[in-house]
Amino acid sequence: MAERDPSAQFGGPFTNSTIPPPRTRIFKIIVIGDSGVGKTCLTYRFCAGKFPEKTEATIGVDFREKLVEIDGESIKIQLWDTAGQERFRKSMVQHYYRNVHAVVFIYDVTNHASFRSLPAWIEECKQHALGSEVPRILVGNKCDLQDSVQVGTDEAQHFADAHCMPLFETSAKSPNSPGTHHNSDHVEAIFMTVAHKLKSQKPLVLSQLPKGSEGTTALTGRIEGDNTAATWGSCGSC
């Protein structure tokens, strides 16, 4: 006797062939900081696994994506590599901040001016209504250039603490160099830390696709509620 299809006993409308596959969640992470700090190199390093041979100043924004698995769930990390130069940002800037899930602030450890610019980047986030529930991290890049360091760890840590952000120091060029004190790929670990943080928050609600647009990739998301649990640090001022 033929075995019955186990799904048939529930009498529901779905069969195996009609159950929609689970949608892949997308985490939109914007990467901001002065021109030349290494935003393109860091995002490329994470998504392509290597240091780019050549980069040019970003105009507007570049997108890089990587599909990762966290606790058995496939998640697309979408990195928005934004232009550091003001003249290349103007027309795009409002798009950067729409539906952002996390922000990565980058400075160059060999360029103190890029560190002094951080309050202006934080202010820009504020002006675009980015709430304190959106996780932020601070990354000091180019740690392979040990002889040229202008921003010490203590100074950076002080700033990070004051703004309730975790601090990471790394190098897009040689993330495993002695200067970075890490054995595994540190750049990968940094972005994965952000992704784990986002996954541990309340579930993202995917916006409804308009009828008839199924099959397109126009998925956007937002994080539901709970403004208190999302800040990384514990200072009350952020």
Ligand SMILES: Nc1nc2c(ncn2[C@@H]2O[C@H](COP(=O)(O)OP(=O)(O)OP(=O)(O)O)[C@@H](O)[C@H]2O)c(=O)[nH]1
């Ligand atoms: N030594 C070293 N050089 C780096 C590192 N990361 C980036 N660079 C170099 O710094 C320069 C600028 O890097 P980009 O990634 O293009 O900088 P960006 O922040 O994207 O610049 P904009 O697109 O103008 O905003 C390039 O010459 C890179 O090769 C690093 O970790 N170590």
